[in-house]
Amino acid sequence: MYLSAWAVKEINLDLEVVDEARLHQLNELDELRHEAYENHKLYKEQTKKFNDKIIEKREFHVGDKVLLYNSRLRLSLEQLKSKWSGPFVVTNVKAHGAVEVAKSAGTKFKVNGQRLKLYYKGAFICQVEIIYFDDAPL
Known part of the structure; x- marks a missing residue:
C-alpha cells in the first residue's frame, strides 16, 4: 500500500x-x-x-484524692452501681498523663489520667437566690 x-x-x-x-x-x-x-x-x-x-486537660498533684472510672461495669446488668471507684490517693505523676495511684499503703498501680477525676468530699455548697413575684398574673 x-x-x-x-x-x-x-x-x-x-x-x-x-x-x-x-x-x-x-x-x-x-x-x-x-x-x-x-x-x-x-x-x-x-x-x-x-x-x-x-x-479535657486534667492536672493531678501528689496527694490529691481521685476517683477511678471502672469501664468493666458499663457492660454489667447492675445499672444503679456507680461506675467510679475510690477514692484513691495520687502517689506519682508520670509523663504523658500516666498517674500512679494507691488505695492503701501497699497497693500502687498506674492508670491513664483520662480515667481519673478529682474527688471532692461532701456536697457542694451553693447560694440559692429566692425571687418573690408580688404581681403574679392569674
Missing part, C-alpha cells in the same frame, strides 16, 4: 496532537492527586484540632 507524502504528514500531526493531549491529561491527573492529598491533609488537621478541644 502506498501512502502519499500528504497522508504521512497528516498522520504525524495527529500523533503529535494525541501525544500533547495525553501529556495534558497526565498533568491534570497529577494536579488532581496533589489536590486530593492537600484536602486530606487539611481534613486531618481540622479533625485533630476538634478532637483536641474535646479532651
